[in-house]
Amino acid sequence: MLEVKDLRLYYATRKGVVRAVDKVSFTLEKGETLAIVGESGCGKSSMAKALIRLLPRNVHTYDGVVSLDGKNLMELSDEEFRREVRWRQISMVFQGAQNALNPVLKVGFQIAEPLMIQEGVPKEEALERARKALRMVGVHESFADRYPFELSGGMRQRAVIAMAMITNPKIIILDEPTSALDVITQANIMNLLKKIKQEREISYIFITHDIALSSELADRVAVMYAGQIVEFTDAEEFYTNPKHPYSQKLMASVPTLRSDKKLEFIPGAPPSLLNPPPGCRFHPRCDKAIPRCREEEPPEVAVKEKHYVKCWLYA
Amino acid sequence: MSGNGYLLEVKDLRKWFEVRRGIFSKPLWLKAVDGVSFELRPGEAVSLVGESGSGKTTLGKTILLLHEPTDGKIIFKGEDVTHLKDKKKLMWYRRETGLVQQDPFGAMPSFMTIYRILEEPLIIHKVGDKKEREEIIYKALEEVRLTPVEDFAPKYPHMLSGGQLQRVAIARALILRPSLVVADEPVSMLDASVRVEILNLMREMQESRNITFIYITHDLSTTRYFSEWIFIMYAGHIVERGPTQRVIRNPLHPYTKALLAAIPDPDPENRKRFRDVPPGEPPSLIAPPPGCRFAPRCPVAMDKCKKEEPPEVEVEHNHFVKCWLYV
Numbered sequence: 001m002l003e004v005k006d007l008r009l010y011y012a013t014r015k016g017v018v019r020a021v022d023k024v025s026f027t028l029e030k031g032e033t034l035a036i037v038g039e040s041g042c043g044k045s046s047m048a049k050a051l052i053r054l055l056p057r058n059v060h061t062y063d064g065v066v067s068l069d070g071k072n073l074m075e076l077s078d079e080e081f082r083r084e085v086r087w088r089q090i091s092m093v094f095q096g097a098q099n100a101l102n103p104v105l106k107v108g109f110q111i112a113e114p115l116m117i118q119e120g121v122p123k124e125e126a127l128e129r130a131r132k133a134l135r136m137v138g139v140h141e142s143f144a145d146r147y148p149f150e151l152s153g154g155m156r157q158r159a160v161i162a163m164a165m166i167t168n169p170k171i172i173i174l175d176e177p178t179s180a181l182d183v184i185t186q187a188n189i190m191n192l193l194k195k196i197k198q199e200r201e202i203s204y205i206f207i208t209h210d211i212a213l214s215s216e217l218a219d220r221v222a223v224m225y226a227g228q229i230v231e232f233t234d235a236e237e238f239y240t241n242p243k244h245p246y247s248q249k250l251m252a253s254v255p256t257l258r259s260d261k262k263l264e265f266i267p268g269a270p271p272s273l274l275n276p277p278p279g280c281r282f283h284p285r286c287d288k289a290i291p292r293c294r295e296e297e298p299p300e301v302a303v304k305e306k307h308y309v310k311c312w313l314y315a
Numbered sequence: 316m317s318g319n320g321y322l323l324e325v326k327d328l329r330k331w332f333e334v335r336r337g338i339f340s341k342p343l344w345l346k347a348v349d350g351v352s353f354e355l356r357p358g359e360a361v362s363l364v365g366e367s368g369s370g371k372t373t374l375g376k377t378i379l380l381l382h383e384p385t386d387g388k389i390i391f392k393g394e395d396v397t398h399l400k401d402k403k404k405l406m407w408y409r410r411e412t413g414l415v416q417q418d419p420f421g422a423m424p425s426f427m428t429i430y431r432i433l434e435e436p437l438i439i440h441k442v443g444d445k446k447e448r449e450e451i452i453y454k455a456l457e458e459v460r461l462t463p464v465e466d467f468a469p470k471y472p473h474m475l476s477g478g479q480l481q482r483v484a485i486a487r488a489l490i491l492r493p494s495l496v497v498a499d500e501p502v503s504m505l506d507a508s509v510r511v512e513i514l515n516l517m518r519e520m521q522e523s524r525n526i527t528f529i530y531i532t533h534d535l536s537t538t539r540y541f542s543e544w545i546f547i548m549y550a551g552h553i554v555e556r557g558p559t560q561r562v563i564r565n566p567l568h569p570y571t572k573a574l575l576a577a578i579p580d581p582d583p584e585n586r587k588r589f590r591d592v593p594p595g596e597p598p599s600l601i602a603p604p605p606g607c608r609f610a611p612r613c614p615v616a617m618d619k620c621k622k623e624e625p626p627e628v629e630v631e632h633n634h635f636v637k638c639w640l641y642v
């Protein structure tokens with residue numbers, strides 16, 4: 001359904017060009033959830049913004065192919081994209097959105113806003129649908145008439161999810177939808193997202209730095225490192241048998257509650273995207289690196305059907 | 316050490332904050348820590364776990380006398396330090412205790428070099444001369460593996476990564492060789508791949524120096540790797556405490572059970588099942604519900620729970636729980 005190819009988003013800064021998203025490719029099927037995992041600053045939110053085309057002013061490069069049901073969205077003008085795609089087909093729950101609600105507008109009105117603005121639905125009808133959306137996410141509809149500060153963190157997050165769903169999009173991008181919430185509230189939100197997924201044929205792109213949490217929703221997983229996708233595979237493969245050395249180490253660093261294992265860590269820190277290392281971007285931290293890794297960028301290798309690894313070990 | 320072998324004894328400790336809704340309204344009390352008791356021996360490490368707002372930071376800071384205790388007692392090395400007024404005694408307590416804060420960037424003065432940051436506590440406590448201080452600082456940097464030390468000492472905080480800066484924070488908290496350290500969510504701002512490294516480092520230093528260590532975290536899954544004891548906090552109370560493995564394998568309190576049920580391990584089966592967690596969120600600490608504070612969310616609450624606060628009972632050796640189910 002969604003096919004992304006060689007997507008790039010670079011930012012221009014005083015210090016140089018930040019290559020936040022650097023030739024990223026993946027696919028997403030209808031009703032499927034793709035989890036995008038990676039450490040802070042690796043470009044997850046930038047990729048989301050590139051997909052929904054909400055770009056900051058300092059864009060340096062923005063290109064590639066994003067095709068939805070066979071249509072290349074990159075060829076649309078900003079106006080066409082705004083009218084036809086954003087919210088209607090692809091919507092998004094922004095990182096920290098529950099704290100970015102407008103404090104002086106009632107919750108119901110804010111949920112209804114995309115309907116009124118995007119689809120020109122009359123106010124009364126939009127508000128009615130907002131109340132319905134609130135019920136759907138497990139918040140009593142009377143909260144539609146309250147202000148954001150009157151809602152708890154978990155309820156605000158549900159409201160933000162209602163907002164992303166109200167236009168009935170095909171794809172919802174969830175950028176760290178629970179990272180500011182407590183674990184029990186987080187589990188409640190995951191239950192909600194699972195329920196919505198069961199009831200409607202919706203696709204999620206679920207962005208998170210939390211590997212364990214990603215397995216709550218993921219059918220497919222893309223691992224991002226320094227602006228690139230280094231592994232792309234099924235959930236079954238990824239959580240039991242990751243192939244890329246970075247994915248393997250990352251998995252080994254996740255503390256577990258129910259099984260005993262010795263935890264590992266990755267020495268050093270992720271590289272700057274201003275000036276990423278030549279060759280494989282992971283090579284300064286990789287204990288399997290071979291001389292070639294320092295010079296040549298590894299290709300994306302299909303190690304199996306629908307399992308891609310960007311690493312010289314498999315080339 | 317006191318005669319009973321404890322380094323730290325906390326007895327029915329309370330910290331209430333005064334809050335005012337408007338200038339004319341009468342003050343209300345926010346009961347952030349509301350009757351907490353426990354003991355720790357020298358060299359014991361405990362994880363203090365709870366949701367945000369449950370009172371972990373307040374408890375840690377009150378124990379370190381960074382907040383004035385409202386009620387209860389803090390006994391350190393057999394001495395009642397609850398309301399230390401004597402300046403010399405207070406200096407002694409500061410020297411004996413250390414704090415590692417959550418946000419490594421916020422906790423470091425940006426205009427000071429790493430060297431100055433580490434030298435400051437030594438100067439305040441009049442440790443050594445200039446030469447001796449240099450030795451201590453270089454050794455401290457080496458211990459937290461910021462090497463070559465000559466490279467790191469002249470740097471400013473913004474030149475370091477979060478993980479490196481958290482090492483500086485650890486070095487600073489330990490530089491006066493304290494016997495009690497509180498680390499408040501020391502790794503929660505760090506990336507998964509470096510978190511374990513910092514936890515290992517803290518654990519190593521805790522063990523080799525026999526430090527009594529209170530590790531505050533909202534992340535239950537890291538506790539097993541760090542401490543032999545675990546305390547579970549909910550709405551200003553410790554609701555369960557005991558040996559880490561026992562509490563994780565055999566949780567008794569319904570809140571602890573919910574907490575454990577909420578946490579996923581990486582597993583492709585997770586997406587096919589729902590998590591068995593109670594709805595709702597923690598109560599207000601200004602007007603907490605009467606009786607058990609978890610009662611409004613507890614799946615097995617009884618009538619009594621909504622009226623009377625449950626006592627803390629020792630269900631098995633060293634395993635305490637504050638719940639009517641076990642009375």
Ligand SMILES: Nc1ncnc2c1ncn2[C@@H]1O[C@H](COP(=O)(O)OP(=O)(O)OP(=O)(O)O)[C@@H](O)[C@H]1O
Binds near residue numbers: 011013018044273
């Ligand atoms: N508008 C911008 N101008 C310049 N650089 C930017 C801009 N937005 C983001 N960056 C940089 O791009 C890189 C990727 O940022 P991004 O927010 O996409 O990461 P992320 O993976 O979402 O991180 P996190 O897990 O912290 O949310 C970072 O180095 C960030 O500092």
Ligand SMILES: Nc1ncnc2c1ncn2[C@@H]1O[C@H](COP(=O)(O)OP(=O)(O)O)[C@@H](O)[C@H]1O
Binds near residue numbers: 370
């Ligand atoms: N200085 C303060 N003044 C008033 N309220 C405070 C203060 N510090 C903390 N609180 C309140 O005390 C409660 C417990 O907070 P805290 O100890 O920071 O919890 P935790 O560390 O578990 O997240 C919260 O409701 C918080 O808002």
Ligand code: SF4
Binds near residue numbers: 246288310
């Ligand atoms: S390409 Fe080389 S350096 Fe990169 S992950 Fe593979 S082995 Fe390691």
Ligand code: SF4
Binds near residue numbers: 569607610611614
């Ligand atoms: S005392 Fe009652 S309400 Fe509280 S946790 Fe125990 S059973 Fe539940």
Ligand SMILES: [Mg+2]
Binds near residue numbers: 044045046095175
């Ligand atoms: Mg982000």
Ligand SMILES: [Mg+2]
Binds near residue numbers: 371372373499
């Ligand atoms: Mg805190």
